[in-house]
Amino acid sequence: AQSVAQPEDQVNVAEGNPLTVKCTYSVSGNPYLFWYVQYPNRGLQFLLKYITGDNLVKGSYGFEAEFNKSQTSFHLKKPSALVSDSALYFCAVRVLTGTASKLTFGTGTRLQVTL
Amino acid sequence: EAGVTQSPTHLIKTRGQQATLRCSPISGHTSVYWYQQALGLGLQFLLWYDEGEERNRGNFPPRFSGRQFPNYSSELNVNALELEDSALYLCASSRVSNQPQHFGDGTRLSIL
Numbered sequence: 001a002q003s004v005a006q007p008e009d010q011v012n013v014a015e016g017n018p019l020t021v022k023c024t025y026s027v028s029g030n031p032y033l034f035w036y037v038q039y040p041n042r043g044l045q046f047l048l049k050y051i052t053g054d055n056l057v058k059g060s061y062g063f064e065a066e067f068n069k070s071q072t073s074f075h076l077k078k079p080s081a082l083v084s085d086s087a088l089y090f091c092a093v094r095v096l097t098g099t100a101s102k103l104t105f106g107t108g109t110r111l112q113v114t115l
Numbered sequence: 116e117a118g119v120t121q122s123p124t125h126l127i128k129t130r131g132q133q134a135t136l137r138c139s140p141i142s143g144h145t146s147v148y149w150y151q152q153a154l155g156l157g158l159q160f161l162l163w164y165d166e167g168e169e170r171n172r173g174n175f176p177p178r179f180s181g182r183q184f185p186n187y188s189s190e191l192n193v194n195a196l197e198l199e200d201s202a203l204y205l206c207a208s209s210r211v212s213n214q215p216q217h218f219g220d221g222t223r224l225s226i227l
Contacts, residue, residue: 034215034216036218041220042220042221043119043121043205043207043218043219043220043221044158044205044207044218045218046215046216046217046218049215090158102160102163102171102173103148103160103216104160105150105157105158105160106157107157108157108158
């Protein structure tokens, strides 16, 4: 079974400061990892993915994520937070087994960026 | 390129009724996924369709069903609605199963 944990329900950061949203995963097999963002009353927007290759993945809106296989983590980062980054962030993992493909989401972390 | 579109935006039903939710994927995407986002329960995988076939199903009762049409659009049907079915239902599509899923804005289903 695959699972994703986002240990923080909410992360608060001041605008201009770096931010980190944590994600750890558990899978049997090679993981495909994703970050999505959800703004109020909207669907999820894709931010970035890790399939293979470089452990540091760059995505949309200045976000990046670092894949750490030994710690089974895929933390989302941004060097300088903006108030407009305030939203709900979801980490997700997918493992392809045969013809079955299932995307499992974490419970989400609410990011609050203040002036 | 048009994104994933879902209709209706809002749907209000009463217990025991049936609901039909619709999704049109991004052009060229053959896989369609359905998720339920209920308050306090996060995002739960419902169904995955690809090339008209159901490929995978989440832990939901059989009264949740769906189908994918030849043009790759999809319907989600929920029979015998219960109060706990109130949620935002999100549809996503992808070109192939290992590519990122792109989401619509959802249908908010309210059961009175």
